[in-house]
Amino acid sequence: MNRFLRKLTLLFDRARFRGDLADEIRFHREQVEQELIAGGMKPDDARFAAARRFGNVTRIKERSHEVVGFSFETVAQDLGFALRQLRKNPGFAVTAISILALGMGVSVSIFGFVDAALLQPLPYAEPNRLMSVDEQSAVFPRSNLSYQDYLDWKRFNRSFSSLDVYGGTGFLLRTASGSEPVPAAKVSDGFFRTLGVHPMLGRDFAPGESKPGGARIVILSYGTWQKRFSGRRDVVGQTVTLTDEAYTVVGVLPREFAFAPRGNAELWVPILDLSECEQRRSCHNLDGVGRLRYGVTVQAATADVKAIAAQLEKQYPGSNLGQGATVAPLAEIVIGDVRPILLTLLGGAGLLLLIACVNVASLLLVRSESRKREVAVRGALGATRARLVRQFLTEGLLLAAAGSVAGCAIAGWLMRLLTQVVPKDIAPRVPFLSTVGMNAHTAFFAGAIGLVSVGVLSLTPILRLSFLQINEGLAEGARGTAGRLWRRLGANLVVVELAIAMVLLAGAGLLGQSFYKLLHVERGFDSSHLATVQVMAPDNLYREDARKTGLYREMERRIAALPGVQSVGLATNLPVQCNCNTDWIRIVGKPFHGEHNEVNERDISPGYFPTLKARLVKGRFFNDADLKSTPQVVVINETLARKYFPGEDPIGQKIGNGDLKADSIREVVGVVADVREGALDADLWPAEYEALNQQLDTYFAVAVRTEQDERTLLPVLVSTLRQIDPHLGIHDEITMADQIDASQSALLHRYSTWLVGGFALMALVLSVVGLYGVIAYSVSQRTREIGVRMALGAQRGAVYRLVMGEASRLIAFGIVAGLCGAVGAAMLMRKILFGVQAWDAATLASVAVILAGAALLASFIPAHRAASVNPTEALRAE
Amino acid sequence: MLILKTLTRAPLHGYGIALSIKRLSDDVLTVEEGSLYPALQRLLLQGWVSAEWKMTETNRRARFYKLTTAGRKQLGIELSQFEQMIAAIGRVLSDAQEA
Numbered sequence: 013m014n015r016f017l018r019k020l021t022l023l024f025d026r027a028r029f030r031g032d033l034a035d036e037i038r039f040h041r042e043q044v045e046q047e048l049i050a051g052g053m054k055p056d057d058a059r060f061a062a063a064r065r066f067g068n069v070t071r072i073k074e075r076s077h078e079v080v081g082f083s084f085e086t087v088a089q090d091l092g093f094a095l096r097q098l099r100k101n102p103g104f105a106v107t108a109i110s111i112l113a114l115g116m117g118v119s120v121s122i123f124g125f126v127d128a129a130l131l132q133p134l135p136y137a138e139p140n141r142l143m144s145v146d147e148q149s150a151v152f153p154r155s156n157l158s159y160q161d162y163l164d165w166k167r168f169n170r171s172f173s174s175l176d177v178y179g180g181t182g183f184l185l186r187t188a189s190g191s192e193p194v195p196a197a198k199v200s201d202g203f204f205r206t207l208g209v210h211p212m213l214g215r216d217f218a219p220g221e222s223k224p225g226g227a228r229i230v231i232l233s234y235g236t237w238q239k240r241f242s243g244r245r246d247v248v249g250q251t252v253t254l255t256d257e258a259y260t261v262v263g264v265l266p267r268e269f270a271f272a273p274r275g276n277a278e279l280w281v282p283i284l285d286l287s288e289c290e291q292r293r294s295c296h297n298l299d300g301v302g303r304l305r306y307g308v309t310v311q312a313a314t315a316d317v318k319a320i321a322a323q324l325e326k327q328y329p330g331s332n333l334g335q336g337a338t339v340a341p342l343a344e345i346v347i348g349d350v351r352p353i354l355l356t357l358l359g360g361a362g363l364l365l366l367i368a369c370v371n372v373a374s375l376l377l378v379r380s381e382s383r384k385r386e387v388a389v390r391g392a393l394g395a396t397r398a399r400l401v402r403q404f405l406t407e408g409l410l411l412a413a414a415g416s417v418a419g420c421a422i423a424g425w426l427m428r429l430l431t432q433v434v435p436k437d438i439a440p441r442v443p444f445l446s447t448v449g450m451n452a453h454t455a456f457f458a459g460a461i462g463l464v465s466v467g468v469l470s471l472t473p474i475l476r477l478s479f480l481q482i483n484e485g486l487a488e489g490a491r492g493t494a495g496r497l498w499r500r501l502g503a504n505l506v507v508v509e510l511a512i513a514m515v516l517l518a519g520a521g522l523l524g525q526s527f528y529k530l531l532h533v534e535r536g537f538d539s540s541h542l543a544t545v546q547v548m549a550p551d552n553l554y555r556e557d558a559r560k561t562g563l564y565r566e567m568e569r570r571i572a573a574l575p576g577v578q579s580v581g582l583a584t585n586l587p588v589q590c591n592c593n594t595d596w597i598r599i600v601g602k603p604f605h606g607e608h609n610e611v612n613e614r615d616i617s618p619g620y621f622p623t624l625k626a627r628l629v630k631g632r633f634f635n636d637a638d639l640k641s642t643p644q645v646v647v648i649n650e651t652l653a654r655k656y657f658p659g660e661d662p663i664g665q666k667i668g669n670g671d672l673k674a675d676s677i678r679e680v681v682g683v684v685a686d687v688r689e690g691a692l693d694a695d696l697w698p699a700e701y702e703a704l705n706q707q708l709d710t711y712f713a714v715a716v717r718t719e720q721d722e723r724t725l726l727p728v729l730v731s732t733l734r735q736i737d738p739h740l741g742i743h744d745e746i747t748m749a750d751q752i753d754a755s756q757s758a759l760l761h762r763y764s765t766w767l768v769g770g771f772a773l774m775a776l777v778l779s780v781v782g783l784y785g786v787i788a789y790s791v792s793q794r795t796r797e798i799g800v801r802m803a804l805g806a807q808r809g810a811v812y813r814l815v816m817g818e819a820s821r822l823i824a825f826g827i828v829a830g831l832c833g834a835v836g837a838a839m840l841m842r843k844i845l846f847g848v849q850a851w852d853a854a855t856l857a858s859v860a861v862i863l864a865g866a867a868l869l870a871s872f873i874p875a876h877r878a879a880s881v882n883p884t885e886a887l888r889a890e
Numbered sequence: 891m892l893i894l895k896t897l898t899r900a901p902l903h904g905y906g907i908a909l910s911i912k913r914l915s916d917d918v919l920t921v922e923e924g925s926l927y928p929a930l931q932r933l934l935l936q937g938w939v940s941a942e943w944k945m946t947e948t949n950r951r952a953r954f955y956k957l958t959t960a961g962r963k964q965l966g967i968e969l970s971q972f973e974q975m976i977a978a979i980g981r982v983l984s985d986a987q988e989a
Binding site: 039044 | 950
């Protein structure tokens, strides 16, 4: 212990230690000198004799030093040496560190997203017990839950300690600038207790508060509380007017609360009086969330609910035939579609990291080649193998540490950038975005990658040198034969790099192509020059049919009069939204066994199809004569015609609801070419279009075709609608083109295409640079050989052939290996491809051509250099 | 051991230690300067000697090494070990002569 302390004090007082030692030795030598002079020697001779007796003073000092030094001081020496090495060769250091940082930054940031989405638990109490509980039918693997069915499920199930429902709704909130529609959610009263969330202010809904005729109460989301109530704590107990009804605020949700399926809900209200839909067992408008009892598995719960659903099928065949049940962890529903995409991206980032490591490793190989002499000299001077290995380890550590720090900085920046490019109205539906960032998980991941890179960076030169005999290293400088082993190893590494680049390029090519296909999928309408806006007319002001038709007509008249506007149409749902708002139909006069013929149902104004420029196939579109007072009419799309009227003329046929009630019967008057109602990558569904003038909805969208820039029309559109009636809720004014761009399928495809494309580009550059390095190195090592060949009469063409032949072999191997990998990788990401096969030959071929072209170009430079070798110079350089 | 022994009488500087060992052994043992100083550092580190800068009789500054209590104890241990060793060697040698 004492010993350690003394060493420690000496460590900090190293200068004095050296001074003392030097003084002491000088004194000693002088004494010896005097002794010799006293013995009769001349002073000069005496000095030399004394010096001789002492031998190597520095060595004495060094040995004294070793006695008191710590072993880590040699580590510090190694570190200092490593730093000098890197500073002497900044090009190498900068290249290696930036390649590493790039690879690390990309993979750590993608991991950050994967972690936030797939690894971190949902922010609820014991989230693994939370299940999404829903119905299931032939066309929907997971469909909404009907309120009546929910009541039975809640009563009869034995698997859930609590089962609750939620659904979307909306209110008109009176603000200074008029009425503003506010998205909201309605829930059964135990909803927040099931999630295990407590309001940060006020109270939760109490059991029993969700009942017909119950008190109107509301819980605010944190964001709304801040934005609309400026975070006042006395808001609890106050009354707010929502769509002309008074609600009492009872609580405020905590800041970190997020519920992705209703991500944009600003207000939460209990389900009170049942809507018309909620009273019908056949109308599905809610979703269930349940908390599993302890010890109950997902399978057991599924079987339990399925049994109840089967019972209900027997009991209520009219509404429940074919209605099954599905139970799945809530996390799966929340994360949804992004899982395969995130995993693809993580795979891409991993490949990029691999290529970066391989690249740095081959850089190190080249360098260790040129440092062979140095190592051999150090070995000859007595450096042990362990010490040499430690030197390389230190250098690897230094590089990896610098790369990791830079990589983490890049990762932090990338994560911020990537979360920011997500559009604002999508963000609430992607709840994990807020948790993306540097945290324990990402730091651990970064650390692990850092360790691996230390391994790669230090093991490569160590392995390389352990094959090397010291005397060989010393001698080789004289003879200059290119290290065959290195060439083989370096070449193998380049093949790996090229193969990986090929995989990434093919992936990017396929994704790019499916993105292109997605954007150019047949939509059935012209999406350019279309401005759209959502309108919500307050029900209490627009109760009478005449008021509603008056509103439609007034809106169409005023908007059509705006400059540049060509036509106006109204519809309950705009295209490219979702295959949703469906209806069950039954064809009059066809066999029917209670099956659910699910079709999209939209109510549209006469001007809607002409405004979309949808194509009429047969019959007619609606006109102003189709009114509540006239017989009900319907326009169907081609898919519906094909499916339900195969080989027949659908015009004049009659469609009704399952029970064929007289007021549900409508006559087909026209067939429209398929308009894509669902997402771009979703299948076309049968669709029926009913007349808005006969259905009289109060919540609909306005589509306006203009000859000018549709974006400039949006504010004019909003102000015109406000002039018509300030009580109208007006929101989501957006051009059709922007809307399609921001649709989830387009977004996901765009992000993955850009990201994988970026990865592929980096991989292309890295691998081509790697190939260039290998060929250039091999040429520089063989300058003499080439000189001899040329002196012996080899033509320049032969030299080109020599170098390019070597390069082509590597490229061919790389591309063939890459092709196999690419098809394999594409099979894995088949799920996110759209309209492209995994083995799409055109993509693979063009990618291979690009890679080969770039690689050949890169190897042409050293080939050219080799061919312009002047034989006399090359030989003289010996 | 030898260094420690020379220091039992009085504190000495490095040169003094070398000289003293040489003299006491009648020029048979000479301590190489090359090993003297590292050895002294080791002793210092073990805490068996302490060092101090003082003036010599010739009025020159020199580092004087002094035996510490721990050093005296260590000398005792080493001496007894050495004696055991000599005795053992002696026994082996005398046995060899008898044979």
